[in-house]
Amino acid sequence: MNTPTLTAPMDTPTRWPWQPSFGALGSAFHTPCPPTPLAPSHWVGCNPRLLDALDLPTGLWQSPEVLDALSGNALLAGSSPSASVYSGHQFGVWAGQLGDGRAISLGEIHTPEGVQDIQLKGAGPTPYSRRGDGRAVLRSSIREFLASEAMHGLGIPTTRALCVTGSPTPVYREARETAAVVTRVAPSFVRFGHFEHFSANGHTEELRMLADHMVDAHFHKLQGLNGNARYCGLLQEVTRRTAELMAQWQAVGFCHGVMNTDNMSVLGLTLDYGPFQFMDGFNPDHICNHSDTSGRYAYARQPQVAYWNLFCLGQALMPLIDAQAPALAALETYKTVFPQSLDQRMRAKLGLTDAHDGDRALVETLLQAMQQDRVDFTVMWRRLSHAVHESAQLTHAFDPVRDLFLHREVFDAWRIHYEARLGNADRRSVGQRMLGTNPKFILRNHLGEMAIQQAKAGDFGMVQALLNVLHAPCDEHPACEGWAGLAPEWASSIEISCSS
Ligand code: AMP
C-alpha cells in the first residue's frame, strides 16, 4: 500500500465555525501536530442527532471531503490540529508526563451548545505518543462511539461522538487489527492530569492560566471571584460535578475500568472509554479491566477512587491557594453531594419522590439480595418498574421480578417493605415514572461485541441501529426487543482487551 499523504487545507461544503478557546492558550499547553493519513477510509458510524445539535448540515456524511478530514487524511480549512500535554496518576502511582498520545484536536467550534472541541482519536502519532502508534482499532472505536452516546441517552454527562471512520490500514495489538478514528466532541477535554502536569513541574504561571481559562470558559458562576475564592471555587465545582457523575455511574451499573487522574474530566464528563462495562449480573466487586489485578477500579470502589483523584487535583491547585483549610473544605463537598445524589437516584429507581428515613436500608437490602443471586442489574429495575405499574390490576405483577432471584423468600420479604413504603401512591403513575428512569436498553458487552463482529465483516447496520436504540434507552423499540434481554451465556467469556 502506498503511503497516503495529507491533503492541504480545503474548504468543505461546510465552513466550520472555528473559535479557538483552549486552543488559544499557547505552546506550553499543546503542540501543533497534523494527523497522519489513513486512506482509504469509510464511514463506520454516524451520529445525526449530534450533528443536528451542533448545527452542522445534515448532508455532511455525503461529503467525501468530510470523510477524509474526519479520518485524518485532509485538513479542514481553518482547523489547527494539536495535541495537549498532561500528566497523571495511574493506578495510584505518579506516572509523570503522558499527554494526548493518540488524540488530535482539530480546534474548537462555535455551536448552539457552546464552544465544542473537535478531536480525532486514533489519527496518528503525536509528540506525546511515547512508544504508542497513535492509532485506535476498530473494536475499541465502535465501543467508544456507542458508549459515549449510550451515556448521553441515559442523561449522564459524557464526551460525545460524532462519527467513526474505518480503514484497512493494519494496526498491531495482540493480533493484527484495522485502524479507525472516532471524532469526539466535548466543550473541553481538560483532565485532572492537565493541572497535575503544570503543578508537578513547578510551572505556576501556566497552572494559573489553565485554571483561569477553565473558569472563564466553563465555570461562569466563578468568573467574578479572585484568588483563593476562585481556585477553591473551581475545586469545589469539579468536586460537585464528579460526585454527581459517580452517583450516576453507580445508579446505572457502569464500570469505567481506568479511573486514572488523566482520564478524569474537569467538567465532570465521562471520558476515555476503554475496558468499561455496563454490569450484567449485580456484583459490587466487579472488575471490568483485566489489567486491574488489585480491583482498584472495581464498581463499588469508583466513588472512593474519584474522591482520591479529587485530592490529586486539590494538591495540584495548591500553588494557587494560600491555605489548606478552604481547599479541604471544597473537597469535603464530596461527602455530602455524593451520598445525597446517590440516595436521590436510587429512590427515583424505586419510584419514590420524597425521602424517608428507612430508604437507604430499603435500597441496601435489595442490592444485597441482588448481589447474593447475581441478579441482572438492568433487567431487575426494569421488571420492577413494570411490576409496580401493573400491580394495581394484577395480583401476580411482581412474579417476573421474583423469578430473577434464587432466594425468592428474600425478595418476598423485601417486597412487603417496599409496598408498605409505596403506601397508597397511585401505582400506575409511580410505575410510569420508574419506566422513564430505569433503562430497558444498555450497551451490554455482548451487544457491542455483536456490532463489532458485524462491522468487521463489513456490515455497519448494527452499529447504527444500536446507536438509535441507546439514544432513547427507556423507550420501547419492538424491532430490537432481543437487545433488552439477559446477557447470553457466551457474554461471560467475552474478553475485553485493555489494548485499544
Ligand atoms: P489511557 O489510559 O488509555 O487513557 O492512556 C494513557 C496514555 O497512553 C495517554 O497518554 C494516551 O494518549 C496514551 N496512549 C494510549 N494508547 C496509545 C497509542 N496507541 N498510541 C499512543 N499513545 C497512546
Ligand code: MG
Ligand atoms: Mg486516557
